Amino acid sequence: MTCTHLDQVRVRDLPDPVEGCAECLRIGSRWVHLRMCMTCGQVGCCDSSPHRHASGHARDAGHPIARSAEPGETWSWCYVDETLVAVPDA
Numbered sequence: 001m002t003c004t005h006l007d008q009v010r011v012r013d014l015p016d017p018v019e020g021c022a023e024c025l026r027i028g029s030r031w032v033h034l035r036m037c038m039t040c041g042q043v044g045c046c047d048s049s050p051h052r053h054a055s056g057h058a059r060d061a062g063h064p065i066a067r068s069a070e071p072g073e074t075w076s077w078c079y080v081d082e083t084l085v086a087v088p089d090a
Contacts, residue, residue, distance in 0.1 A: 003078040003085045005064040011041040012089055018069050021045035023053040033070055035077075038087065039063035055079055 014036055021031040021044050031045030035054035040063060044054030054066050058079040065085055067076040076085040 001081050001083045003065065003081045003083055005078055005080060006087065008063065009038045009065055009087055011038050012087065014069055015041065015043065018043055021049070021053050024051060035066040036069045037063045038065040038067055038076065043069055
């Protein structure tokens with residue numbers, strides 16, 4: 001499948017440093033892996049984490065593409081099209 005949402009990518013670079021999932025930090029919870037919204041830059045936790053903040057943000061905000069915020073990882077995922085995405089210059 002092909003992603004049809006590349007026009008919504010506004011943020012490509014990870015913040016420095018990535019402190020953690022913004023919502024988990026706020027509520028005192030833990031996370032497994034981090035994802036960054038490529039529309040607004042919000043960092044949230046992955047679907048293996050208890051609260052799944054990244055996919056919740058994608059659904060609630062309508063921001064479809066997130067990239068891994070893990071060191072050394074450069075892949076991106078479209079939640080709407082459920083596919084890996086090659087984002088130019090990310």
